[in-house]
Amino acid sequence: MGGGENELRVDPRTLPWFTCSEGIQVFEPSFLFKRISPIISPTGKEELYPAEIIVCKKCNKVPKAIWNKYPDFPDELKATCD
Numbered sequence: 001m002g003g004g005e006n007e008l009r010v011d012p013r014t015l016p017w018f019t020c021s022e023g024i025q026v027f028e029p030s031f032l033f034k035r036i037s038p039i040i041s042p043t044g045k046e047e048l049y050p051a052e053i054i055v056c057k058k059c060n061k062v063p064k065a066i067w068n069k070y071p072d073f074p075d076e077l078k079a080t081c082d
Contacts, residue, residue, distance in 0.1 A: 027054040
């Protein structure tokens, strides 16, 4: 896909770096998995659905900018520094 006149073009060099309120800028990619019931799974078996997240290198928790997108995000994984 490409070349559409409505396509957003962003130069990453002009964007600010993401930081938590503690000023931390280093995060690691991780995954959480949701269970898909066999009743609604296309295979008829329990499946796992991956949710990609980032984890703060300082507190080893997930920044609010990520966990606030999931209404049922586990409290024990929520960073309080953001």
